[in-house]
Amino acid sequence: MNAQPFLRPFTAPAVLCTVGLVAAMAAVLQFSLRAYVPGSLEPGGFTLANFSDLLKPLYAKVFLDTVWICFLTAICTLFVGYPLAFALVRTQNAILKSILLVIVVTPLFLGEVVRTYSWIIVLGNNGFINSVLMNLGIVRQPIQFMFTTFGVVVALVHVTMPVMVVMLAAGLSHIDRDYQKAAESLGAGPVRTFLTITLPLSMPGVVAGVTTAFAWTFSAFATPQLIGGGKVNMISNLVYQLGFASFNFPFAASLCVAGLALTIVVLTVLRLAARPLDDLKAH
Amino acid sequence: MNNLADSRNGTASSGDDIAVRFDAVTKRFGDATALREVSLSVRSGEFMTLLGPSGCGKTTLLNLAAGFFSPDGGEIRIDGARVNDVPTYRREIGMMFQNYALFPHMSVAENIAYGLKVRHIAKKERDRRVEEVLALVRLAGMAGRKPRQLSGGQQQRVALARALVISPKVLLLDEPFSALDKNLRASMQVELREIQRKLKVTTIFVTHDQGEALSLSDRVAVMSDGRIRQLGTPEEIYRRPCDRFVASFVGDANVLRGRLDGFDGAHSTVAVGTARVKVPEAPLRGVALSTPVDLFVRPEQLKIAEICAPSAFGGRVAAQVYQGGHVDLYIECAQSASDRLLVRSAGQDAMTRWPVGAEVGMIIGIDDAVAFPVP
Ligand SMILES: Nc1ncnc2c1ncn2[C@@H]1O[C@H](COP(=O)(O)OP(=O)(O)OP(=O)(O)O)[C@@H](O)[C@H]1O
Ligand SMILES: [Mg+2]
Numbered sequence: 173m174n175a176q177p178f179l180r181p182f183t184a185p186a187v188l189c190t191v192g193l194v195a196a197m198a199a200v201l202q203f204s205l206r207a208y209v210p211g212s213l214e215p216g217g218f219t220l221a222n223f224s225d226l227l228k229p230l231y232a233k234v235f236l237d238t239v240w241i242c243f244l245t246a247i248c249t250l251f252v253g254y255p256l257a258f259a260l261v262r263t264q265n266a267i268l269k270s271i272l273l274v275i276v277v278t279p280l281f282l283g284e285v286v287r288t289y290s291w292i293i294v295l296g297n298n299g300f301i302n303s304v305l306m307n308l309g310i311v312r313q314p315i316q317f318m319f320t321t322f323g324v325v326v327a328l329v330h331v332t333m334p335v336m337v338v339m340l341a342a343g344l345s346h347i348d349r350d351y352q353k354a355a356e357s358l359g360a361g362p363v364r365t366f367l368t369i370t371l372p373l374s375m376p377g378v379v380a381g382v383t384t385a386f387a388w389t390f391s392a393f394a395t396p397q398l399i400g401g402g403k404v405n406m407i408s409n410l411v412y413q414l415g416f417a418s419f420n421f422p423f424a425a426s427l428c429v430a431g432l433a434l435t436i437v438v439l440t441v442l443r444l445a446a447r448p449l450d451d452l453k454a455h
Numbered sequence: 456m457n458n459l460a461d462s463r464n465g466t467a468s469s470g471d472d473i474a475v476r477f478d479a480v481t482k483r484f485g486d487a488t489a490l491r492e493v494s495l496s497v498r499s500g501e502f503m504t505l506l507g508p509s510g511c512g513k514t515t516l517l518n519l520a521a522g523f524f525s526p527d528g529g530e531i532r533i534d535g536a537r538v539n540d541v542p543t544y545r546r547e548i549g550m551m552f553q554n555y556a557l558f559p560h561m562s563v564a565e566n567i568a569y570g571l572k573v574r575h576i577a578k579k580e581r582d583r584r585v586e587e588v589l590a591l592v593r594l595a596g597m598a599g600r601k602p603r604q605l606s607g608g609q610q611q612r613v614a615l616a617r618a619l620v621i622s623p624k625v626l627l628l629d630e631p632f633s634a635l636d637k638n639l640r641a642s643m644q645v646e647l648r649e650i651q652r653k654l655k656v657t658t659i660f661v662t663h664d665q666g667e668a669l670s671l672s673d674r675v676a677v678m679s680d681g682r683i684r685q686l687g688t689p690e691e692i693y694r695r696p697c698d699r700f701v702a703s704f705v706g707d708a709n710v711l712r713g714r715l716d717g718f719d720g721a722h723s724t725v726a727v728g729t730a731r732v733k734v735p736e737a738p739l740r741g742v743a744l745s746t747p748v749d750l751f752v753r754p755e756q757l758k759i760a761e762i763c764a765p766s767a768f769g770g771r772v773a774a775q776v777y778q779g780g781h782v783d784l785y786i787e788c789a790q791s792a793s794d795r796l797l798v799r800s801a802g803q804d805a806m807t808r809w810p811v812g813a814e815v816g817m818i819i820g821i822d823d824a825v826a827f828p829v830p
């Protein structure tokens with residue numbers, strides 16, 4: 173910065189955004205510390221009651237469910253995304269590469285709501301999966317996917333996939349192919365080469381992908397709202413209910429603050445756990 | 456080191472003397488042909504260098520031996536067995552990469568032990584061999600370090616140790632020293648040659664540095680444009696280049712314009728100004744008398760003589776450069792194809808004997824130059 177003062181004017185947009193963001197956060201924080209006055213949109217005096225209410229089992233469960241869903245989603249996305257990212261980075265075939273890229277990237281352009289609706293069509297009681305299973309006589313009753321954690325996670329995996337694949341592909345493409353060649357020259361077959369060389373060297377990408385997927389899922393709203401249908405709730409759904417159905421802005425604000433704090437804690441833990449991998453990033 | 460050397464001798468004594476044989480090998484990348492029917496036999500225990508300008512196909516030939524891709528035509532044999540369809544990991548080769556490719560998540564010892572582990576060698580034996588090879592490359596005590604904690608030269612030696620510890624049938628090196636500075640490069644060259652001699656491991660070495668090729672190799676294959684232009688000992692390559700490409704690519708060469716003057720048994724005579732120079736006859740076979748030819752002569756084979764000597768041609772000293780061990784004289788000469796000739800004089804008195812502006816004569820001894828018809 174100091175060495176290149178002429179760059180200063182270019183930071184103006186970033187400064188503006190930061191000011192706006194900080195102001196909004198301050199407003200939310202301020203709201204979270206005010207009392208709820210039933211029947212009024214104006215908050216009451218300062219209190220910590222909102223935060224102690226968060227500990228009630230009803231709300232605490234939503235927090236735990238959210239973390240659990242984020243965790244499941246991140247892990248499932250990793251397992252589906254890794255082969256995709258690997259194929260994307262390694263294939264020599266230009267056509268296959270384009271097809272993979274389209275599969276991976278299109279969901280990004282559809283938006284969460286559209287994607288979630290398509291999953292309702294697939295997962296519903298009269299949806300694609302159940303129709304096929306029933307027509308084949310494999311099941312008599314439709315399997316309940318809607319309004320279950322399973323259904324929510326499946327849809328969230330799809331929503332999160334592009335982010336995961338992009339992070340993994342970035343990590344994988346930074347691995348010098350000579351490492352693999354070296355392993356092969358030393359007598360390691362493809363499977364051993366993958367397990368002992370490529371996989372360990374891709375761990376920084378895996379950690380980045382899982383972390384981002386986790387944070388990405390944490391803010392999910394439309395998917396749990398539509399597929400969870402009130403039976404599976406994540407923090408954002410609770411915020412919506414309290415803020416826009418009950419107009420309890422102070423409590424909704426305290427949920428936001430607690431959710432943000434939880435995200436920071438979880439991401440910090442993930443980051444610390446990944447410390448030993450920092451060595452690999454230099455390469 | 457017994458262990459490594461023993462296993463070497465074992466493979467050397469079985470079967471014939473050729474460790475790696477390329478037989479009319481062709482390799483294409485799309486429309487481009489990287490190798491055109493290249494045939495080359497590398498003897499067991501030999502240090503063979505592939506030398507050539509960028510893009511001539513050296514790396515491609517080495518990668519074919521390693522099995523990183525397969526040839527479009529021809530046959531590759533290692534220890535007599537056809538390996539065209541054998542994947543890299545079954546070829547029993549050792550390879551050293553230009554950027555070393557040491558596994559960053561493993562220690563030095565783990566890197567070296569990798570190939571042994573793959574071969575299911577017991578831990579105790581593994582440790583013993585790792586220690587042995589670390590001593591060979593003079594890195595004892597470094598076993599626990601990570602690659603990034605090593606200097607460039609040390610990483611290089613770990614890479615060499617890793618390739619050697621599995622007693623490969625052939626050691627493949629692709630420009631291994633290009634990333635090192637000049638001094639380190641020279642000492643690594645000596646070290647590599649010593650280790651290679653000690654273990655008698657068949658080695659194929661790729662470089663575009665002709666000095667490196669001449670100083671290290673048992674034999675050199677000079678390549679250009681996907682073909683081997685000349686195969687021979689460093690001395691043959693340097694003293695008897697078979698065509699103008701090899702003559703100008705390997706070592707410094709002065710080019711003089713002359714005319715074919717006559718044949719005399721094993722020699723041809725070339726007229727350069729008033730002088731007559733005897734050169735090997737082979738490259739001029741079938742060329743008509745009085746045809747213009749180019750005479751290639753090394754700077755140290757061009758001798759300064761009295762201007763009046765009968766077999767000398769004349770020139771004028773244009774510049775002197777003191778090089779410590781020798782003196783480089785730049786001489787303007789009517790017969791030179793470029794504007795100046797370079798004469799390398801070992802004598803310390805060259806600076807005073809032939810000052811700038813002096814008229815001098817130059818002579819070329821029998822077979823100290825080669826001539827090719829002007830294309
Ligand atoms: N994977 C590849 N795909 C397409 N063309 C290639 C590939 N590898 C090499 N070539 C081409 O084949 C020719 C020979 O390449 P090669 O790498 O063997 O040259 P080289 O002699 O090793 O050169 P350098 O000294 O620059 O390393 C070049 O023209 C190159 O462009
Ligand atoms: Mg090369």
